[in-house]
Amino acid sequence: MSHVIDRRLNGKNKSTVNRQRFxxxxxxxxxxAVEEAVSRRSITDMEHGEQISIPGRDIDxxxxxxxxxxxxxTVHPGNKEFNAGDHVQRPQGGGGxxxxxxxxxxxxxxxxxxxxxxxxxxxxxxFEDLELPNLVKRHLTGTDTxxxxxxxxxxxxxxxxxxxxxxxxxxxxxxxALSGTSRRxxxxxxxxxxxxxxxxxxxxxxxxxxxxxxxRLSARIHRVPFLDTFxxxxxxxxxxxxxxxxxxxxxxxDVSGSxxxxxxxxxxxxxILLYLFLKRNYERIEVVxxxxxxxxxxxxEEEFFYSRETGGTIVSSALKLMQEIMAERYPTNEWNIxxxxxxxxxxxxxxxxxCRDILINQIMPFVQYFTYVEITPREHQALWFxxxxxxxxxxxxxxxxxxxxxxxxxxxxxxxxxxxxxx
Numbered sequence: 001m002s003h004v005i006d007r008r009l010n011g012k013n014k015s016t017v018n019r020q021r022f023x024x025x026x027x028x029x030x031x032x033a034v035e036e037a038v039s040r041r042s043i044t045d046m047e048h049g050e051q052i053s054i055p056g057r058d059i060d061x062x063x064x065x066x067x068x069x070x071x072x073x074t075v076h077p078g079n080k081e082f083n084a085g086d087h088v089q090r091p092q093g094g095g096g097x098x099x100x101x102x103x104x105x106x107x108x109x110x111x112x113x114x115x116x117x118x119x120x121x122x123x124x125x126x127f128e129d130l131e132l133p134n135l136v137k138r139h140l141t142g143t144d145t146x147x148x149x150x151x152x153x154x155x156x157x158x159x160x161x162x163x164x165x166x167x168x169x170x171x172x173x174x175x176x177a178l179s180g181t182s183r184r185x186x187x188x189x190x191x192x193x194x195x196x197x198x199x200x201x202x203x204x205x206x207x208x209x210x211x212x213x214x215x216r217l218s219a220r221i222h223r224v225p226f227l228d229t230f231x232x233x234x235x236x237x238x239x240x241x242x243x244x245x246x247x248x249x250x251x252x253x254d255v256s257g258s259x260x261x262x263x264x265x266x267x268x269x270x271x272i273l274l275y276l277f278l279k280r281n282y283e284r285i286e287v288v289x290x291x292x293x294x295x296x297x298x299x300x301e302e303e304f305f306y307s308r309e310t311g312g313t314i315v316s317s318a319l320k321l322m323q324e325i326m327a328e329r330y331p332t333n334e335w336n337i338x339x340x341x342x343x344x345x346x347x348x349x350x351x352x353x354x355c356r357d358i359l360i361n362q363i364m365p366f367v368q369y370f371t372y373v374e375i376t377p378r379e380h381q382a383l384w385f386x387x388x389x390x391x392x393x394x395x396x397x398x399x400x401x402x403x404x405x406x407x408x409x410x411x412x413x414x415x416x417x418x419x420x421x422x423x
Contacts, residue, residue, distance in 0.1 A: 146239040147239070147240055148237050148238070148239055148240075149237070149238060149239075149240050150235065150237060151236045151237065151238040152236050153166055153233050153234065153235065153236060154233070154234045154235075154236040155232070155233065155234070156234065157234025157235070157236065158234065161235045161237065162232060162234055162235075163233045163234060163235050166233035167231055167232055167233045168231075170230075170231040170232075170233055171226065171227050171228065174224075174228065174230065174231060175224050178224050179220070179221045179224045182221050183217075183221060185217055186214060186217040186218065186221065189210050189213050189214045189217065190214060193210045193211065246284050246334060246335050246336065247284070247285045247335065247336040247338060247368075248286045248287070248288060248335050248336070248337055249274070249278055249285065249286070249287050249288070249338045249339070250288045250325070250326075250337070250339040250340070251271050251275075251287060251288065251289050251304070251340050252290045252292065252318040252319070252322065252339065252341040252342070253267050253268075253271060253289075253291055253292070253304065253341075253342050253343075254267070254292060254293075254313065254315065254318075254341075254342065254344060255291050255292065255293055255309060255310055255311075256292075256293040256294075256310060256311055256312055256313035256346065257310050257311060257312065257313075258313060258344055258346040259310075259344050259375075260344075263344050263375045265406070266375050266403055266405070266406055266409065267342040267373075267375055269406055269409050270342055270373060270403070270409050270412075270413065271304075271305070271340070271342065272305070273410070274340055274413070275287060275301075277417070287301075288322075288325060289301060289303075289304035290318050290321055290322060291304060291307065292317050292321075293309070293310055293311030293312055293313060293314070294311050294312040294313065294314045295311075295314070296317040296320070297321075298321065298325065312348070313346050313347050313348055313351075314347070314348050314351050315343060315347045315351060315352070315355050316351050316358060318341070319355055319358045319359065319362075320358060322363065323358065323362045323363055326366065332366040336368045337366060337367040338367060338368055338369050338370070339370040340372075341370075341372045341373070342372075342375060343372075343373075343374060343375070343383065344374065344375050344376045345376050345378075345380060345381045345383050346381065347381070349382065352386045353386060355386060355387075356386040356387065356389055356390055359387075359390045359398075360389075360390055360394075364393070364394045364397065367397065368397060369399075370394075370397065370399075371399050371400070371401070372387055372398075372399070372400040372401075373401050373402070373403050373412065373416075374400070374401075374402050375402075375404075376402070376404070377404045380402075384400070387400050388400070399416055401415065401416060
């Protein structure tokens with residue numbers, strides 16, 4: 001029996017291959033732990049690694065071993081209290097296996113298996129099977145990314161790209177072409193020499209002449225070089241433009257006075273999750289941050305998440321600013337445009353119909369996907385019902401969900417950005 005031990009080590013002296021196999025085997029436990037971690041983490045710890053616990057019973061594996069063999073005779077003691085079919089009463093007292101019993105000086109058990117996953121692994125499990133829906137538009141001109149592809153064989157190139165097989169094949173073909181006639185004559189001369197030695201051993205003149213011809217032909221064949229610069233072949237690599245999808249995500253957050261600190265924290269968690277998802281999965285994507293109360297303002301990442309500015313509530317101001325930025329900087333024939341809005345649903349009474357009209361007429365016809373999350377434990381208000389009319393008109397590209405607490409963020413996020421089956 002052969003035993004193969006994988007001793008390939010990564011930077012942390014752990015087997016990368018075995019670790020990947022372990023993560024695949026216990027992916028269900030890890031995904032569940034990741035979901036729980038997202039809901040309890042603070043904003044600053046959202047993208048760090050995580051400590052995962054797996055019950056000891058779930059990591060048991062079957063083991064094959066040799067039995068004792070032979071014939072074994074055993075005697076099992078009986079009892080005087082029970083017969084077959086009798087019901088055994090539940091023991092009185094005790095903790096029922098839940099840790100409420102008293103300390104003991106006997107017995108043994110097994111703790112849970114605990115291990116640490118890295119930041120990269122944590123984000124991989126967090127965003128598995130998620131994507132931006134309807135990412136179809138491609139900007140084909142002015143691209144600044146290229147990919148190197150094979151483009152056949154060239155007679156000139158870098159020595160590091162030499163194609164050994166094609167070079168030897170070319171050299172072999174050249175040697176055959178240059179020495180083919182000589183080799184044929186050499187075979188004929190050797191056959192004639194053998195015939196003369198067998199049939200006319202006394203014909204020294206002809207034998208010496210053929211031997212001289214054989215030496216001349218052999219020398220001519222040996223003068224053909226094994227490898228010539230003409231034979232060298234190189235792998236030809238060329239750079240092709242790499243068309244890439246260009247996308248922009250508008251993040252609209254309500255920071256009005258009706259948004260409590262807890263509600264704002266949930267909104268920030270949702271947008272941080274969205275921001276990590278976009279930056280990790282898409283190279284060419286821009287994020288536009290918009291905060292609004294009675295007026296809307298485009299801000300940078302730092303101000304979006306940490307500014308303390310507040311005021312009244314006019315939601316349409318954010319939608320109007322989004323439409324203006326779309327028209328000014330992001331042509332709809334080149335960009336995949338997405339929007340994500342978070343609010344507690346409170347809005348100035350006459351403004352909710354305005355939001356609906358802006359979405360239906362000026363935003364939704366030009367965006368790939370728009371999501372609205374309402375963070376409130378209360379009943380929905382006018383803004384939610386106006387957005388339901390938008391959803392009826394754009395069922396494939398508009399989605400709305402309700403968040404009550406931080407525990408709802410990750411399930412709602414996965415539902416909003418779940419990978420769709422292409423039909």
